[in-house]
Amino acid sequence: MKALKVLLIAIVVLMAVCLAGGLMLSPKFTVTRTVQINAAPEKIYALIADPRGWKQWSAWNQRDPAMAVEYSGPASGAGAVWAWKSKSQGDGRMTFTTAEPPKRLGYELFFPDFGTTSTGDFRLDANGGGTQVTWSMNGDMGANPIYRWMGLFMNKMVGPDFDSGLANLKALAEKS
Numbered sequence: 001m002k003a004l005k006v007l008l009i010a011i012v013v014l015m016a017v018c019l020a021g022g023l024m025l026s027p028k029f030t031v032t033r034t035v036q037i038n039a040a041p042e043k044i045y046a047l048i049a050d051p052r053g054w055k056q057w058s059a060w061n062q063r064d065p066a067m068a069v070e071y072s073g074p075a076s077g078a079g080a081v082w083a084w085k086s087k088s089q090g091d092g093r094m095t096f097t098t099a100e101p102p103k104r105l106g107y108e109l110f111f112p113d114f115g116t117t118s119t120g121d122f123r124l125d126a127n128g129g130g131t132q133v134t135w136s137m138n139g140d141m142g143a144n145p146i147y148r149w150m151g152l153f154m155n156k157m158v159g160p161d162f163d164s165g166l167a168n169l170k171a172l173a174e175k176s
Helices: 003-023 039-047 051-056 060-061 145-152 154-174
Strands: 028-037 068-072 082-087 090-102 103-113 117-127 128-141
Touching: 003 145, 028 145, 028 154, 039 051, 039 103, 039 128, 039 154, 051 060, 051 068, 051 082, 060 154, 068 154, 128 154, 145 154
Parallel strands: none
Antiparallel strands: 028 128, 068 082, 082 090, 090 103, 103 117, 117 128
């Protein structure tokens, strides 16, 4: 009986430490990845500014080809929206908020399962004979201490998907 009491106290203390620690963590996170692509900014911009084109290079679309996707708004640029439902990748909605062809595309990303919204952008900088593409996402995990722990690891969770997506985008853009 004493061992059970010690175990319960240890579990309660561990939970309190995790919750208190989570509240001390910053709710904000940033994920950024960059790649050099041997293609003109205009060609790359066309591949990212049309949400229908993401299925050609996005890691998430490629992991779940059966993902249900709905499009609304203009076909590309500011105001273009795509929303998806996926058993393996989760549900979400991306709205392109800022379009500065062929230099920048800003977006807002909403995940209803978490009730969180992130923002980010693609920056395309002509560089020699190609383009340096930087994909970034900034978010706020809010007051939930569990989500704050997730925010702490967001770079490791989402970063590889950005790397994969940018590698696919590079291969697609560099095709003749």
